Amino acid sequence: xDIAVLVKQTVDMDQIKLNDNNEPIMDxxxxxxxxxxxxxxxxxxxxKEKYGGKVTAFIFGTERSTSTMKEAYAMGVDDGTVIKxxxxxxPAVTGAILGEELKKSxxxxxxxxxxxxxxxxxxxxxILSSELGLNVITNAINIEIKDKTANVTVESESxxxxxxxxxxxxxxxxxEINEPxxxxxxxxxxxxxxxxxxxxxxxxxxxxxxxxSDKAPESQxxxxxxxxxxxxxEIAKILxxxx
Amino acid sequence: xxxxxxxxxxxxxxxIITYLRGKMDIDVISAEDKxxxxxxxxxxxxxxxxxxxNLSKFLVDYLSxxxxxxxxxxxxxxxxxxxxILSYRLKMKCMPEIFSFEQGDKTVTKRFFHGGKTVxxxxxxxHMFTVSPGICEAEKSDKKSEVENMTLDKSNYKIVNVKxxxxxxxxxxxxxxxxxxxxxLGSQENIEKIKPLVEELHAEIAGSRxxxxxxxxxxxxxxxxxxxxxxxxxxxxxxxxxxxxxHIAGIRGSKTIIAINKDKSAPIFEECDYGIVGDLxxxxxxxxxxxx
Numbered sequence: 001x002d003i004a005v006l007v008k009q010t011v012d013m014d015q016i017k018l019n020d021n022n023e024p025i026m027d028x029x030x031x032x033x034x035x036x037x038x039x040x041x042x043x044x045x046x047x048k049e050k051y052g053g054k055v056t057a058f059i060f061g062t063e064r065s066t067s068t069m070k071e072a073y074a075m076g077v078d079d080g081t082v083i084k085x086x087x088x089x090x091p092a093v094t095g096a097i098l099g100e101e102l103k104k105s106x107x108x109x110x111x112x113x114x115x116x117x118x119x120x121x122x123x124x125x126x127i128l129s130s131e132l133g134l135n136v137i138t139n140a141i142n143i144e145i146k147d148k149t150a151n152v153t154v155e156s157e158s159x160x161x162x163x164x165x166x167x168x169x170x171x172x173x174x175x176e177i178n179e180p181x182x183x184x185x186x187x188x189x190x191x192x193x194x195x196x197x198x199x200x201x202x203x204x205x206x207x208x209x210x211x212x213s214d215k216a217p218e219s220q221x222x223x224x225x226x227x228x229x230x231x232x233x234e235i236a237k238i239l240x241x242x243x
Numbered sequence: 244x245x246x247x248x249x250x251x252x253x254x255x256x257x258x259i260i261t262y263l264r265g266k267m268d269i270d271v272i273s274a275e276d277k278x279x280x281x282x283x284x285x286x287x288x289x290x291x292x293x294x295x296x297n298l299s300k301f302l303v304d305y306l307s308x309x310x311x312x313x314x315x316x317x318x319x320x321x322x323x324x325x326x327x328i329l330s331y332r333l334k335m336k337c338m339p340e341i342f343s344f345e346q347g348d349k350t351v352t353k354r355f356f357h358g359g360k361t362v363x364x365x366x367x368x369x370h371m372f373t374v375s376p377g378i379c380e381a382e383k384s385d386k387k388s389e390v391e392n393m394t395l396d397k398s399n400y401k402i403v404n405v406k407x408x409x410x411x412x413x414x415x416x417x418x419x420x421x422x423x424x425x426x427x428l429g430s431q432e433n434i435e436k437i438k439p440l441v442e443e444l445h446a447e448i449a450g451s452r453x454x455x456x457x458x459x460x461x462x463x464x465x466x467x468x469x470x471x472x473x474x475x476x477x478x479x480x481x482x483x484x485x486x487x488x489x490h491i492a493g494i495r496g497s498k499t500i501i502a503i504n505k506d507k508s509a510p511i512f513e514e515c516d517y518g519i520v521g522d523l524x525x526x527x528x529x530x531x532x533x534x535x
Contacts, residue, residue: 011357013357013358013360016360024357024360024361089356092336092337115323117470118356118358119339119340119354120355121323121339121340121373122318122323122327123323123326123330123337125323125327126323126324126326126327126328126331127328127330128327129324129327129328130331130332131331135295135296135399135400136328137400138320138323138324139320151403151404153404155408155463156320158408159405159406159407159408160406160408161402161405161406162402162403162404162405162406163403164402165399165400176463208367208368208369209338209369210365210366210367211363211365212351212365212366213362214364215361216362217495219513221500221514221515221516222517223512223513223516223518224518225512225517225518225520226520227507227519227520228520229525229526231517231518232529232530232533235517235519235530238501238517239501239534242420242444242477242478
């Protein structure tokens with residue numbers, strides 16, 4: 001079967017420092033595969049290992065995204081396309097760009113991460129499913145394929161619900177679905193030599209929203225800190241109201 | 244001004260209505276909930292057996308026939324799926340995950356960005372938003388809503404299995420007091436050592452991402468943080484939690500945060516009301532004694 005996996009490259013958010021104005025310094029940050037994209041790649045490769053077929057990855061990114069595609073190759077992705085032109089988080093634009101590319105390719109299932117770790121928007125699965133006219137199931141913790149259908153297990157508060165859907169379908173995965181593999185050195189070396197299909201995207205970003213500020217939120221907390229084992233009496237007093 | 248609120252989790256619908264009340268007229272579409280008509284919406288529509296296909300079909304039809312200035316969708320799995328579909332089908336852009344909404348000539352919204360590290364404040368002419376759970380504390384209004392039950396088409400999705408999870412049956416988002424544990428606890432066995440505090444305070448136990456996902460000392464539904472649950476208890480007691488930004492993003496709604504950690508430079512001390520620097524295994528028993 002043909003498995004498409006959508007991969008996002010983000011800056012390494014743990015490395016973001018703030019300037020004196022509490023704004024993030026975004027220059028020269030290392031790039032990496034987004035956490036949930038790793039789960040998506042792992043899920044896609046596991047499906048291939050279980051049911052046979054081929055995994056094709058798509059990244060809407062920049063010329064620097066080839067490093068992330070190589071990471072996906074090392075994890076077991078067979079073929080990859082990097083669409084250049086990504087400028088900012090805008091699910092409508094990302095959906096249009098990826099949708100256009102997917103319409104040209106063959107797939108039985110499209111796998112992606114549920115919410116990427118920079119914006120947590122989580123809108124892409126719904127947008128793409130509409131664009132491609134497919135069923136959508138999000139936040140999957142298990143995927144099983146049977147012929148032309150898939151049983152997808154989704155987690156809710158109190159229960160795990162397994163839903164049957166026709167294929168092709170768009171399935172976004174939760175981090176609980178798997179433990180992404182760490183590729184071996186040989187696989188990383190081999191991945192470096194593989195061809196990456198690079199194409200020029202024409203994203204239609206509109207001037208419809210404007211960032212007024214982007215700052216680390218200031219803490220309104222009291223910040224009364226006790227050291228040397230002190231403070232237990234005070235905290236007990238505060239907590240007494242609970243009782 | 245008129246808004247439509249959608250949520251498959253009535254608890255979130257109550258919050259959103261409370262947040263918007265007084266600023267505009269509100270109609271709500273929600274899963275059934277006895278109390279929801281007491282929160283001041285004009286009209287409440289209840290649905291049953293909602294799946295993404297029959298819900299999105301209903302909402303596209305409904306929104307094509309009924310004009311609203313704003314659409315607020317609670318950010319749950321279903322909510323985000325719906326927002327994506329509606330955004331595409333109705334050709335309306337959606338501003339995701341907002342926790343603040345102000346309306347003047349344009350709308351000004353706030354949401355977390357860079358994994359919770361910053362808050363972006365954006366000005367836009369968007370009419371659709373997903374709303375981060377916990378936007379405010381839900382409060383009843385003296386105005387009762389008109390209630391209508393609606394019928395959805397049959398869904399094409401089929402539920403093939405439902406497995407109840409082995410959770411204590413409590414949702415940490417409803418807890419008044421939370422004792423939350425981090426890596427600093429050292430091991431799963433050590434949970435026993437902090438149990439007396441949990442019991443003394445009738446608290447719920449929760450944990451950071453590593454504790455719930457990597458080490459599995461607690462089940463996943465107890466994970467607090469940006470990718471877990473956002474909680475807003477009266478008291479959040481963080482034991483051995485360093486306070487990574489993703490964790491902080493999940494506890495910002497807490498009224499009072501108390502942190503105990505042996506590392507003086509742990510970021511949690513920048514984000515707490517009261518903190519004790521020290522060994523939690525000596526402090527917690529003493530605290531329990533004092534509380535008795």
